[in-house]
Amino acid sequence: MTRVLIxxxxxxxxxxxxxxxxxxxYEEGALKGGHQVRRIDVGALxxxxxxxxxxxxxKEPPEAIxxxxxxxxxxxxxxxxxxxxxxxAPALLKGFFEQVFRYGFAIPTGKMxxxxxxRSARIVVTMGMPAPAYRWLxxxxxxxxxxxxxxxxxxxxxxxxxxxxxxxxxxxxxxxxLEEMRRLGARAG
Numbered sequence: 001m002t003r004v005l006i007x008x009x010x011x012x013x014x015x016x017x018x019x020x021x022x023x024x025x026y027e028e029g030a031l032k033g034g035h036q037v038r039r040i041d042v043g044a045l046x047x048x049x050x051x052x053x054x055x056x057x058x059k060e061p062p063e064a065i066x067x068x069x070x071x072x073x074x075x076x077x078x079x080x081x082x083x084x085x086x087x088x089a090p091a092l093l094k095g096f097f098e099q100v101f102r103y104g105f106a107i108p109t110g111k112m113x114x115x116x117x118x119r120s121a122r123i124v125v126t127m128g129m130p131a132p133a134y135r136w137l138x139x140x141x142x143x144x145x146x147x148x149x150x151x152x153x154x155x156x157x158x159x160x161x162x163x164x165x166x167x168x169x170x171x172x173x174x175x176x177x178l179e180e181m182r183r184l185g186a187r188a189g
Contacts, residue, residue: 001034001035001036002030002035002036002076002077002188003035003036003038003074003075003076003077004026004027004030004035004036004037004038004075004076004077004078004079004185004188005037005038005039005040005071005072005074005075005077005078005079006023006026006027006030006037006038006039006040006078006079006081007023007039007040007042007078007079007080007081007093007096008020008023008039008040008041008042008043008081008082009042009080009081009082009089009090009092009093009096010042010043010081010082010083010090010093011042011043011090011091011092011093012043013041013042013043013044018083018126018167018174019081019082019083019126020041021174021178022081022124022126022164022177022178022181023039023041023079023081023181025178025179025181025182025185026079026081026124026181026182026184026185027039027185028182028185029181029182029183029184029185029186030185030186030188031185032182032185032186033185033186033187033188035185035188038071038074038075040068040071042092042093042096043092045064045068045096046062046064047062047064047065047095047096047099048062049095049098049099050095050098050099056098056102056103057102057103057109061099061100061102062099065096065099065100068096068099068100069100069105072100072106072116073116075119076118076119076120076188077119077120077121077122077188078119078120078121078122078151078156079121079122079124079185080093080121080122080123080124080146081124081125081126082123082124082125082126083125083126083127084125084126084127084128084129084134084142084143087138087141087142088141088142088143088145088146089142089146097146097150101150101154106153106154106155107153107154113155114152114153114154114155114156115154115155116154116155116156117155117156118155119155119156120156120157120158120159120160121147121151121156121157121158121159121160122159122160122161122162122184122189123143123146123147123151123159123160123161123162124161124162124164124181125143125161125162125163125164126164126167127163127164127165127166127167128165128166128167128168129165129166130165130166131163131164131165131166132165133165134163134165135163140161140163143161143163147159147161160189162180162184164177
């Protein structure tokens with residue numbers, strides 16, 4: 001049994017969004033697989049953006065962020081689902097990670113090595129373009145930034161990535177993606 005935290009990073013938390021459906025399918029599979037699951041819908045949270053170094057280092061995080069930090073500490077495996085907006089994660093998801101992965105929580109002050117070791121992650125990204133085009137022509141920089149500059153820096157590894165392209169295409173593809181998320185959830189992978 002694995003403790004799984006699913007983060008729906010779409011700024012619009014309505015359940016009809018593909019990110020919400022993928023998160024729900026992963027959750028369904030994980031529960032059927034006997035895993036414990038918690039979920040955060042970033043679009044449903046109310047928190048300020050960090051605007052200064054003092055906000056990042058000195059201020060106590062707001063309650064919603066402290067609760068999210070508790071969920072991250074509880075989790076053994078994180079699943080982050082989000083759409084690709086302008087080549088990267090939506091600004092609200094980036095702001096969420098800036099709040100949650102602060103110095104002293106995820107990153108030690110003045111030292112190398114993350115504080116969130118012994119955790120793994122999967123990043124699931126939806127996009128309008130073909131996934132190979134994003135990966136090979138555009139370098140996948142937005143996903144690499146989240147993977148390396150946030151999760152890996154915090155000590156989380158391995159980090160796996162699932163890129164789902166052409167999301168406005170054939171509805172049969174959506175059904176296949178949801179089934180893939182259920183399968184991944186069942187093995188907490």
